[in-house]
Amino acid sequence: MSDLNGLHQAIGATLETAFPQLATVGSYAAVQQETALPALFYGIVGLKPGTDPGDGHSRVIATFEARISTDGTRPQAVLETVSLAAQLMVLLRKQYWNIDFVEEARGVQALPSSTAPTTWVVQWEQVLHLGEAQWPWPNQPPGSLLLSFDPDTGPGHESDYKAAEDFA
Numbered sequence: 001m002s003d004l005n006g007l008h009q010a011i012g013a014t015l016e017t018a019f020p021q022l023a024t025v026g027s028y029a030a031v032q033q034e035t036a037l038p039a040l041f042y043g044i045v046g047l048k049p050g051t052d053p054g055d056g057h058s059r060v061i062a063t064f065e066a067r068i069s070t071d072g073t074r075p076q077a078v079l080e081t082v083s084l085a086a087q088l089m090v091l092l093r094k095q096y097w098n099i100d101f102v103e104e105a106r107g108v109q110a111l112p113s114s115t116a117p118t119t120w121v122v123q124w125e126q127v128l129h130l131g132e133a134q135w136p137w138p139n140q141p142p143g144s145l146l147l148s149f150d151p152d153t154g155p156g157h158e159s160d161y162k163a164a165e166d167f168a
Contacts, residue, residue, distance in 0.1 A: 003101060003128070003130055004044075004128075004130075006099065007097060007099055007102060007128070008027050008043075010097040010098065010099055011027075011042060011064075011097055012025060012026075012027060012042075014091070014095075014097060015040060015042065015066075015088075015091075018087075018091050019040065019084070019087070019088075021038065021084075022038050022039060022040050022084075023036035023037055023038060023039060024036045024037070024038075024039035024040070024041075025039070025040050025041075025042075026039075026040075026041050026042075027041065027042050027043045028041070028043040029041050030067075031067070031069045031119070035069075037069055037070055037071040038068065038069065038070040038071070038080065038081075038084060039068070039069050040066055040067070040068050040069075040084070040088075041066070041067050042064060042065065042066040042067075043064070043065065044062050044063065044064055044065075045063050045064065045065045045123075046062070046063035047060055047061070047062055047063070048060070048061050048063075049061070050127055053129065055133045055134065056131060056132060056133045056134025056136075057101075057129040057130060057131050057132070057133060058129070058130045058131045059127060059128075059129055060127070060128045060129075060130055061125055061126075061127055061128075062125065062126050062127075062128050063123065063124075063125050064105075064123065064124050064125070064126065065121055065122070065123050066088060066121070066122045066123075067113070067119060067120075067121055068081055068084045068085055068088065068119065068120050068121075068122065069081070069116070069118060069119045070084070070118045070119075071118070072116065072117075072118040077118045078117050078118055080118075081112075081117075081118050081119065081120050082120060084120070085110040085120040085122050086110070088110070088122045089108050089110055089122060092105040092108045092122070092124055093105070093108075096126070101128060101129040101130065102126055102127075102128055102129075103126055103127040103128075103129075104126070105124045105125070105126050106124065106125050106126070107123075107124055107125045108122065108123070108124040109122070109123055109124075110122045110123075111123075145163070145164055146161035146162060146163055146164075147161060147162060147163075147164055147167070148160045148161040148162070
């Protein structure tokens with residue numbers, strides 16, 4: 001899905017700009033022995049349906065995860081990892097990656113990995129509006145909603161109906 005490709009590219013570009021001290025930024029990978037550290041790998045780790053917006057889009061709640069790893073042989077490596085995790089949390093505040101189908105990040109949290117103290121996991125959710133907007137009434141273009149109030153409704157009262165914006 002091209003929407004998701006664009007989102008991942010925007011996330012990667014933002015992270016690379018915000019964290020020039022990272023030797024590696026990537027998506028959907030794990031730290032390998034040859035990975036240059038410090039490193040950050042990010043990606044979507046869960047999807048669940050959101051409330052239907054009623055416009056044809058699918059509202060999907062995506063759970064993202066970023067794994068930050070530092071070189072454990074360096075002094076203060078754990079503190080460096082915690083600092084990077086905190087910086088990412090600050091970056092995620094109100095973050096929507098300048099993409100119109102993405103709502104701001106929410107539920108941001110950071111925890112140490114259970115496998116290594118020099119790896120922390122930052123997790124957050126973002127609502128994505130995927131798909132195309134649909135208007136299932138082809139003979140009535142958007143904006144053609146007319147209103148009237150009882151008893152001036154129904155056949156014979158067509159001239160009593162007004163556009164919603166006329167009531168403002």
